[in-house]
Amino acid sequence: MIAKRCFLPFAPLALAAVLCGCTQKNTGDEPAASNSPIGLERFLLFPNPIAQSSGGYETDTTAYADAYYRAIDPTYAANGQDTIDQWKARNNFGSVTGTEYRAVFRDVKDLGYGRNMNGRLNADGSVAFFVENYNVGYSSSVNVDVAIARDETWHVGTNAIEWSSTLCIPGVDPADCNPNVKFAKYYNFSSADGTLQLAVDLDGKGKKAMPGPCITCHGGRGDPLTPADAVSGKPRFPLVENSLSRKRGDTEARLQGMNVDSFEFSKQAGWTRxxxxxxxxxxxxxxxxxxxxxxxxxxxxxxxxxxxxxxxxQGTAAEMIKSWYGGPGMPITTFQDTYVPSSWNANPSLYTNVVAPFCRTCHSVRGTKNQDDIDFMTLAKFQGYADRIKSHVFDRGIMPLALIVYNDFWSSSAPDTLANFINPFLTAPETATTASGTALRPGRPVADPGPNRMVRSATSAILSAENSLFAGTYNWSVVSGSATIINPDSMIATFSPSPAGSYTVRLTVGNGSATDSKDVTITVDDTFPDPSRLRFAHVKNVLQNLLHSGPTPTCIGCHKNVSTPAPTNTPPVWYTNFDRDGSGGAADATDDSWFLKGLTGRVNLTEIQASPLLRKPSGNHHSGGTLLNVADTTSGGGLSSYSILYNWILAGMPAGGVAANAGPNTLNTVTFNGVFPGPFTANIPLDGGQSVGVGTLSYLWTVASEPLGTSATFPGNSFSDNAAATSLTIQNVGTYVVQLQVSDGPSTDIAQRTIVVDETPLAANVVVAGLSGGNVS
Incomplete structure (x- = not known):
């Protein structure tokens, strides 16, 4: 079973290799600061880079960059190439209309380059910048002077950003794509010949595919590509479903304000600050x-x-830009950064000394109207991310996201300040500090046994330590409960419990003399699905049909395809069945494969527990609140639904399958009817129509158990029924369990529904001859 997992399309087991295993010279070519800890070194990559079972990350592939430029760049789409001169012409640089300016400086807090920046505002309101980057050496003040001179010896590349509208592509973009909506687009051109580059090395850590190195810190999304379409044979760039443009290539990224205090200027006349x-x-x-x-x-x-x-x-960073020039009206001419949001007044020093220099640049342009906690505009929002801050900063070492900022952070007092701030908001025994109160540093072993979850009794379940960090040895042990662990000293082990109940399993990882341990609670349930049989259909059943807690009891109450413009509270990812590839007609198997591919963007194989598919519905920064109450360990409860998702991910996110849905367990109060002397019966409606599968499904209803001495039947006095919707005829109160078997031919699934039947009390006022009247019940 374990060996097979390696070959599934999205198997997380491949991450073991991923985690173990440039033409542009720039600041990153120099050694990192000696006091900076070495974390995972994923600078300028998304926290969820879409790991591939074949190795590497999808957002860092040539295919990703190619799909991006085919979506946004008409010249590239037509010719397979573009140049800086063609880009300038499209954005009207050098024309008599519009307005152009030039500025030159060195960005000491970003990439260290000397930057020759040329900006243009066009008559239609579009904005464009191209920036020639120059680099003589690490921390070299000469960079700005060679940028002024435009000395090609030190020219390492040209970046370009435009905020403009783009024509929709028939057959690629959806029919409701809006060609008039402006959005940000990102380019990089070669210093040698001016051609468009699909990958760029901005920090000396190797080339990374566009647009990732830009949009990771510009508020953009890194969703997965579609499968290859039937016409071009190539994947399409993802569509953000709730975007105003409805245009592929619109990643919802933004232009960042220019913090003049982070620039170094020349002393040459005309080029001073x-x-x-x-x-x-x-x-x-x-x-x-x-x-x-x-x-x-x-x-x-x-x-x-x-x-x-x-x-x-919602343009959150506008307040900051205005404040740099005196607030509304922007009355002053000289940049002054004293900005502290009013909601940070309870701890302004934390904002000034940690958030502003090391977090704000990227986070200020993140978030949406539906969920904006990530913009860190309030102290409450920031502390609400305490667990993720610990993971990203102190465990994994992937933030701050840029190399220079990362080194500056670890060369300051900010790590200790930040670690001691978040400690009270972490769930014990989690801590971000050592016993002496200093910040933990990435590079130490960190045990990750996965989240608390549910498995089925009398079946084997996977234990995975793949997301543990900087570990070379592994050991699994049972702390409470009676169970067997096969291969307990392996990264991947097998958990074989005995009876239903609660078990505590401990993972201990080591690296040299350093070790770390973490416990996980595993609830064993008799009715939970066999984890090895979970398929995409079971996940769809959780997302589309199961009733959860919260104001909107189903996921598709919000995550649904809607007409444009999308109404408030429409998420960027939809879980309903619809024509995803734009081929026309009803949703089919191809659309199902596109659905599955899109859903992989909600799964973070580098840190599964952090996957939005798991975190958000369980109540973490989710506009829809808590839908999966993981504290509910009952059969079919919140932990059960959560664990279907988690175990499916562990199994490699297999496609297809069917998921039988017999409906929720119910308590039915009925009135028995009939003609004396009986039988007196009541009917319970049954509906398996929400079962999930692609194509024609067959159904089989049977009675799994019933009260002693009764005989429940289906229509026609039968003991089974092949209809999707039917009814159960009963003759007595008690507990009934019906079973639904659903098949599409290759796959079969079974679900049960428990029905507890009570009788409606009968009250009457009767008069019996020779006796006085009275109430009888």
């Missing part, structure tokens, strides 16, 4: 124009902004 303050303010005003506007304009600077959509980022 004082000489360029006015130009940089104009650039920041243009960037502000690209931000959605909530409510009425607060000043003339808002007149160019477009009204915010009901589901997109």
């Amino acid at each position: 004082g000489d360029q303050e006015a130009t940089l303010k104009i650039f920041n005003q243009w960037i502000l124009c690209t931000y959605p506007l909530v409510g009425a304009p607060a000043g003339a600077e808002d007149s160019c902004r477009v009204a915010a959509g009901p589901n997109e980022w």
